[in-house]
Amino acid sequence: MAIINRNRRKNKLYPIYILLIIIIFALYYYYKNIYKSNLINEYNRKDWGNWIDEDKNGLNTRHEVLAEESLIKPVISNNKVMKGKWFDKYTGKYFTNPSDLDIDHLVPLKNAHISGASNWSKKKKNRYYNYLKYDNHLIAVSKSANRNKSDKSPVNWLPPNKEYQCEYVREWFKIKTAWGLTIEEGFDEVSNRVCKGK
Structure with missing residues (x-):
């Protein structure tokens, strides 16, 4: 029973792990685009x-x-x-x-x-x-x-x-x-x- 309960907990955590990975990648590309935008619009006298x-x-x-x-x-x-x-x-x-x-x-x-x-x-x-x-x-x-x-x-x-x-x-x-x-x-x-x- 203990083994079954542990497996159930793991299965419940998988969606959370996937969601965290998605959030991390989304933040990465968001800030990467901001950085590129700042480079493009950098002040040049x-x-x-x-x-x-x-x-x-x-x-x-x-x-x-x-x-x-x-x-x-x-x-x-x-x-x-x-x-x-x-x-x-x-x-x-x-x-x-x-x-x-x-x-x-x-x-x-x-x-x-x-x-x-x-x-x-x-x-x-x-x-x-x-x-x-x-x-x-x-x-x-x-x-x-x-x-x-x-x-x-x-x-x-x-x-x-x-x-x-x-x-x-x-x-x-x-x-x-x-x-x-x-x-x-x-x-x-x-x-x-x-x-x-x-």
Whole structure:
């Protein structure tokens, strides 16, 4: 009788073993596909291209922004802005040497990538990279501030110039919404804090 009972218990356990094996294989293929997907959509700066001269006036996007944002008539030579005067909204400081400035994507490329742009075509990525139809999509800022910002969202970085912080988060929201990009968790809390009473 004892032998029969043991055999019955074994027979009852077989379906459980089979189910466990099926679950293990299912999880294996699930995470394997996620891993492959992450590899395919991995951020690659080269996919976004470089500055272009869209209107064929001799100035590429960087110098278009520098010329447009200069507070005085810029000095242009060999299709490059050589001198002008710029107010850096991030730091609240003025600059006269364009070499001290970066042209920053207010919503950085890598942040855009992880917010929905990973599946964009290279053509659309380059359009985003060089987009001039919205004033604050690209802005001239100090190199040091831009390096400090890197690809951070407002949840992790805000301009040291507190007077610009509210405008910064509002522009961030507008740009992300316009391009169909997702908003970070915690953004609303930051926005409410820096824009309180404004």
